[in-house]
Every structure is written in C-alpha cells, then in structure tokens.
Amino acid sequence: MRLMVFSHHRGWAIVVVLLQCAQLMTTLAQKSNCALTVVEKTEGGITQDDAEAMVTEDSIAEEHPEVVQPTDQWQTLKPGQAVPIGSHVRLNLQTGQREVRLGEEQMKYWIHTRRQKKADAESYFGADELKHVLKKIKEDSGPLSKDSQDQNRESKASQFRPLEELKRDMAELELLVETDVQVLRRLLDQLNSTNSTTEGRLQILLELEYLVHQVDNAQTLCSMGGLKIILGGLNSSDYRLQESSAFVLGSALASNPTVQVEVVERGGLQKLLVLLATPRPLSVKKKVLFAAASLLRHFPYAQRYFLSHGGLQVLSELFHADARGALRVRIVTLLSDIITEKELISQAAADQTLDSTDEELLRQYSKVSLYEGLLEGGWCSLVRELLDSTEHDWREKGLQAMLAMSPVCLERYRLDVSLPVCLGSLKVQYQKLANRERTPGEGNGGYFEEILDLLNMLELKLK
The missing domain is CATH 1.20.5 (Single alpha-helices involved in coiled-coils or other helix-helix interfaces)
Structure with a gap:
C-alpha cells in the first residue's frame, strides 16, 4: 500500500x-515576439523544425547593444546582441542558442550586390594587372634593335611596288601618265601633222584650249613654237578651224604678257584685224574679237598699234553691221575697259603713288590717242544706242561706257535733247525694280540698284 x-x-x-x-x-514566446520553428531530431539530438523569428527594435534590451551583421549563413547570437530589422532568427533546440541570418529581402539585395561587384571587378583592370600592362606597353614602345628596324623597313617595302615596275606595267596597258608638257608636245605634233583630218584637228584645238588657260602651259606653248601653228590656223580656209584657233589664241593671251608680246611680234594683231574687217560667220567674229580683246587689255603697246592701223574704224563697222547686237556689247565693253585702264594709271600718277613699273606704263599709255579716235569715230553717239535696248546687260554696259567716255563726249551728251528724257524714264523703271529687289532688313547693292546708281551718276554729270 x-x-x-x-x-x-x-x-x-x-x-x-x-x-x-x-x-x-x-x-x-510572448516576450520575444518570435515565431518558433522546431528543429528536427538528428542522430544524437532532437528532431524538430528550426525556430525562425523576426527581431524588432522592441527586442533590444540594452540602450547601446552590439549589432550583429548577418550573412547568408546561420550564426550564433550572444546574450545582449541585436540584429537589423528584417533578419531571420531561430532558436536551435539542439544547442539551446539563438541563431541569425539574412532575411528574405536582405538575401535578394545581398546576392544582387555581390553580382554587381563581381561584374564591376571584371570590367576593370586590377592594380597588379594594370601595372603589368603598362610595363608591357613601355617595353613594346622602346627603341627597336637594328635588326628589327631592318625587318620593319623590308616589311613596309614589300607592300609597295617599285616605280620602274609600275611604269612598265602601265606602258603595257597604254596607261602611261603624261605631264602637261608632254601632252602639249604630243598635241602640237598631231596638229602639225599632214595626216590629221579636220575633225581630228578640231578635237586637238579643243584640248589645247583647255590646257592653255593655265599661264605656265600657255608660255610653254610659246616656247615649243605652238603659236606659229595656232596663228597659221587663222589663215585656214575652213571657218571651223579659224574659230577654234582664235579661241585657243584668246585663252592663251588672257592676262599673259609673255604670250601677248610674242603674238604682236609674230604679226598676230594684224591677222586678227583682217579677220574682223573681212566677211566671216558671226561665230568666227565672236572668237576673233575675244582674241583681240585679250591681246589689247593691259597692253598699251598693242593698243597703240591697234589704233594706228584703223582698229576703231574696224570696230565701228562691226557695230553697225551687227543687227542682233551680239557683238555690240563686246565692243563697247572692250572700249570701256581700255579707257578705264588709262584713267586709273593717270589717277595714280596724280596721287603720286606710282612705282618704277607704273611710271613706264604711264609713259606707254600717254602715247595711246584713244579719246581723239573715239570722238572722230562718232562713238559718243554709237554707245548711246545701247540705252534703247530692252536688255538690262546692254544698258548697264552702255552706261558704264558713257561714263568712261564722258571726258570727251560730255558736250555731245548735253546736245542730245532726247538723252535726259531717256535717263528719266530709265530711272523710274529701275527704281521700281530696285525696290522689288531689296530684302527687308538688308542694305542696298542689288543688280538693279547698281544700274540705278549709274543712271544717277550720268545724270549728275549732265547738269
């Protein structure tokens, strides 16, 4: 019992x-506010699930506790230690101790940060690797040995073919490059050949005209005796050859004193006057007048010869015979240019701004009796006729010539009672055109404004 x-x-x-x-x-459980997970028993221990707990700021017992930085692995919490918000905490029933690791959101952020750091590390050189690369660059850029330099030269030389080999290959392909001098020599030989046809010569003259625009090529043509061949073409019975020869001659003469002197010495000016004075097609007359104008501009010696051999009379006959006016503008422009040249050199002498070269030009221009020839040839009235044209370019050239000839033609202008009426009518017309031409906010200076200025200057001289 x-x-x-x-x-x-x-x-x-x-x-x-x-x-x-x-x-x-x-x-x-109530004090820790944590959810417990029982740890399952393993061999020699308790078999229950792990206890996981979310630790909040309210669980911190001390005023300044030690805060543990959790990782992705479970680690033991010592008494008095605190963990960041969002961490996972469990009570390990096997050991009786609290353990902590990163929470779910913290784990995602931690994994992303690790991956980003790894990517950044792969995209940049490390300190040791950077030193190694710099050292390698310095070694590679160092002075080459003599053998290395020879090898580099041989390597570069192997990339190019010798000049003689290139010439030989091009000669076989008939692609040998010619200089302008060689081309001029070849063209002149072909032009002077008796086997050349008329069509072939016309093509050769066209190629020569393109080349002699350059001053050096034109002078080379002279030194090769080419001017004799070109001047000979002016005497051809074929008008096409006359026209093409005059075209080449005019291009070679333009602003080229060397060629101008030789053409005068070879009698070229006299040949040009003959062609202008005798019946020729209009196309031939145009090219011959172009060659004559190129010879006379800035060459007082040729101007004096031209005047002394009836040049103004020849031009006057051309002016009257030109019903269409294609030659009239060219003739008046030439005369205006020659007058302007002489006036400019005289003005420079009056201003005492001449050098030794200008003094010689002044002496030569003083022997050119142009004003007398213009007055005697009736050019004061001939130039006035251009104002009756409906072409703006003709009127412009006529006004410029009348202003240039005013020193000798002013009295004749004042006797012409129809001239003031003509100028007044033109002023009204070009004033309207100039107003339409002006752009708002911009100044003057248009084409019609320039013609209006010429009209005003001529009207001022007549007063």
Whole structure:
C-alpha cells in the first residue's frame, strides 16, 4: 500500500514539472515576439523544425547593444546582441542558442550586390594587372634593335611596288601618265601633222584650249613654237578651224604678257584685224574679237598699234553691221575697259603713288590717242544706242561706257535733247525694280540698284 502511494505522488510531480515547462516556453514566446520553428531530431539530438523569428527594435534590451551583421549563413547570437530589422532568427533546440541570418529581402539585395561587384571587378583592370600592362606597353614602345628596324623597313617595302615596275606595267596597258608638257608636245605634233583630218584637228584645238588657260602651259606653248601653228590656223580656209584657233589664241593671251608680246611680234594683231574687217560667220567674229580683246587689255603697246592701223574704224563697222547686237556689247565693253585702264594709271600718277613699273606704263599709255579716235569715230553717239535696248546687260554696259567716255563726249551728251528724257524714264523703271529687289532688313547693292546708281551718276554729270 505504501508503495502504491509513493508511485501516485511521483506521477503528479512529473505532471507539475511538465506544466511549468510549458508555461515557461509560452512566457518566452510572448516576450520575444518570435515565431518558433522546431528543429528536427538528428542522430544524437532532437528532431524538430528550426525556430525562425523576426527581431524588432522592441527586442533590444540594452540602450547601446552590439549589432550583429548577418550573412547568408546561420550564426550564433550572444546574450545582449541585436540584429537589423528584417533578419531571420531561430532558436536551435539542439544547442539551446539563438541563431541569425539574412532575411528574405536582405538575401535578394545581398546576392544582387555581390553580382554587381563581381561584374564591376571584371570590367576593370586590377592594380597588379594594370601595372603589368603598362610595363608591357613601355617595353613594346622602346627603341627597336637594328635588326628589327631592318625587318620593319623590308616589311613596309614589300607592300609597295617599285616605280620602274609600275611604269612598265602601265606602258603595257597604254596607261602611261603624261605631264602637261608632254601632252602639249604630243598635241602640237598631231596638229602639225599632214595626216590629221579636220575633225581630228578640231578635237586637238579643243584640248589645247583647255590646257592653255593655265599661264605656265600657255608660255610653254610659246616656247615649243605652238603659236606659229595656232596663228597659221587663222589663215585656214575652213571657218571651223579659224574659230577654234582664235579661241585657243584668246585663252592663251588672257592676262599673259609673255604670250601677248610674242603674238604682236609674230604679226598676230594684224591677222586678227583682217579677220574682223573681212566677211566671216558671226561665230568666227565672236572668237576673233575675244582674241583681240585679250591681246589689247593691259597692253598699251598693242593698243597703240591697234589704233594706228584703223582698229576703231574696224570696230565701228562691226557695230553697225551687227543687227542682233551680239557683238555690240563686246565692243563697247572692250572700249570701256581700255579707257578705264588709262584713267586709273593717270589717277595714280596724280596721287603720286606710282612705282618704277607704273611710271613706264604711264609713259606707254600717254602715247595711246584713244579719246581723239573715239570722238572722230562718232562713238559718243554709237554707245548711246545701247540705252534703247530692252536688255538690262546692254544698258548697264552702255552706261558704264558713257561714263568712261564722258571726258570727251560730255558736250555731245548735253546736245542730245532726247538723252535726259531717256535717263528719266530709265530711272523710274529701275527704281521700281530696285525696290522689288531689296530684302527687308538688308542694305542696298542689288543688280538693279547698281544700274540705278549709274543712271544717277550720268545724270549728275549732265547738269
């Protein structure tokens, strides 16, 4: 009986102990505000799930606790240590200690940061690697040995073919490059050949005209005796050859004193006057007049010869015979240019701004009796006729020539009663055109404004 009572009391003691343990665990759970996970028992231990808990700032017991930085692995928490918000905390029932690791969101951020750092590290040189690369560059850019330099030269030379080999290959392909001098020599030989046809000569003259625009080529043509061949073409019975020869001659003469002197010495001016004075097609007359104008401009010696051999008379006959007016503008422009040249050099002498070369030009221009020839040839009235044209260019050239000839023609202008009426009518017309031509916000200077200025200057001289 006593034994049974003892056993009964022992059973109640066990129940009381279990109830106290349950109460203690409930109290711990309420104070820690954590969700527990039972750790499963393994060999030699308890087999329950892990206890995971979210630790908040309210769980920090101390005023300045030690904060543990969790990682992706579980680590043991010491008493008094705190963890950041969002970390996972569990109670390991096997060891009886609290453990912590990164929370789910923290884990995602940690993995992303690790990947970014790894990518950044792969995109840049490390310090050691950078030093190695710089050292390599310095070694490669160092002075080459003599053998290396020879090898580099041989390598570069192997990339190009010798000049003689290129010439030989081009000669076989009939692609040998010619200089302008060689081309001029070849063309002149072909032009002077008796085997050349008329069509072939016309093509050769066209090529020569293109080349002699350059001053050096034109002078080379002279030194090769080419002017004799070109001047000979002016005497051809074929008008096409006359026209083409005159075209080449005019291009070679333009602003080229060397060629101008030789043409005069070879009698070229006289040949040009003959062609202008005798019946020729209009196309031939145009090219011959172009050559004559190129010879006379800025060459007072040729101008004096031209005047002394009836040049103004020849031009006057051309002016009257030109019903269409294609030659009239060219003739008046030539006369205006020659007058302007002489006036400019005279003005420079009056201003005492001449050098030795200008003084010689002044002396030569003083022997050119141009004004007298213009007055005697009736050019004051001839130039005035251009104002009756409907072409703006003709009127412009006529006004410029009348202003240039005003020193000798002013009295004749004043005697012409129809001239003031003509000028007044033109002023009204070009004033309207100039107004239409002006752009708002911009100054003057248009084409019609220039013609209006010429009209005003001529009208001012007549007063």
